[in-house]
Amino acid sequence: MVALDDPETSRKLIITTNRPDVRLIMVRAADVPTYVQYGAADMGVAGKDVLLEHDTSGLYLPLDLQIADCRMMVAVRNDFDYAATVFQGARLRVATKYVKTARDHFAAKGMHVDLIKLYGSMELAPLVGLADAIVDLVSTGSTLKANNLRAVEEIMPISARLIVNQAALKLKYQAIQPLLETFRLAIQKKNG
Ligand SMILES: Nc1ncnc2c1ncn2[C@@H]1O[C@H](COP(=O)(O)OP(=O)(O)OP(=O)(O)O)[C@@H](O)[C@H]1O
Numbered sequence: 001m002v003a004l005d006d007p008e009t010s011r012k013l014i015i016t017t018n019r020p021d022v023r024l025i026m027v028r029a030a031d032v033p034t035y036v037q038y039g040a041a042d043m044g045v046a047g048k049d050v051l052l053e054h055d056t057s058g059l060y061l062p063l064d065l066q067i068a069d070c071r072m073m074v075a076v077r078n079d080f081d082y083a084a085t086v087f088q089g090a091r092l093r094v095a096t097k098y099v100k101t102a103r104d105h106f107a108a109k110g111m112h113v114d115l116i117k118l119y120g121s122m123e124l125a126p127l128v129g130l131a132d133a134i135v136d137l138v139s140t141g142s143t144l145k146a147n148n149l150r151a152v153e154e155i156m157p158i159s160a161r162l163i164v165n166q167a168a169l170k171l172k173y174q175a176i177q178p179l180l181e182t183f184r185l186a187i188q189k190k191n192g
């Protein structure tokens with residue numbers, strides 16, 4: 001399947017492909033589950049980070065696409081004594097876009113935290129005194145390093161998932177099933 005416009009450069013929000021039965025829609029990462037839940041899109045690609053924050057009712061999650069691999073981490077300033085803070089049971093201020101994930105993580109550890117919701121550039125928060133820690137995605141670690149931060153806990157590995165509208169899967173099974181199979185084979189091939 002080939003997109004007829006380059007999604008990276010085109011300003012179009014609906015991109016046709018060489019397959020008349022497949023159109024691609026361009027949405028913000030956090031909006032992908034919403035489009036698929038409402039059936040405005042039959043299928044979508046969403047990061048597990050996004051799915052953890054979002055209600056996934058009405059969605060079928062058949063495949064880990066094994067792309068966009070990274071880790072959800074807790075990070076602090078290099079000079080912040082995280083171990084001592086945890087040991088003392090002191091309240092931690094945590095800035096993140098991933099409020100639900102962070103809340104669940106610290107609750108499971110029995111830690112008291114104040115969560116500060118941000119929409120991006122979380123790495124800035126500990127540098128300017130907004131928070132003691134952040135919960136964010138880390139891949140190479142270069143963003144943390146460039147901002148004198150270090151990861152102190154891994155919450156979980158993250159990757160992109162295929163999501164499918166459950167009703168569409170039933171009603172359009174003949175169209176959707178071959179696409180799922182194509183994704184499955186592509187993953188298999190990648191893994192050798
Ligand atoms: N460093 C990374 N390595 C691998 N995958 C990543 C990384 N950062 C983000 N991702 C994945 O890419 C998706 C989109 O990234 P992100 O949430 O940063 O959006 P964005 O590119 O900032 O877009 P927008 O500004 O529209 O929200 C995430 O949901 C996540 O699954």
Ligand SMILES: O=P(O)(O)OC[C@H]1O[C@H](OP(=O)(O)OP(=O)(O)O)[C@H](O)[C@@H]1O
Nearest residue numbers: 120121136137138139140141142143144
């Ligand atoms: O460990 P690294 O390889 O440096 O990757 C980590 C960075 O990647 C993500 O941001 P992204 O690139 O998606 O940018 P944005 O969220 O700021 O748009 C994440 O929020 C980190 O800032």
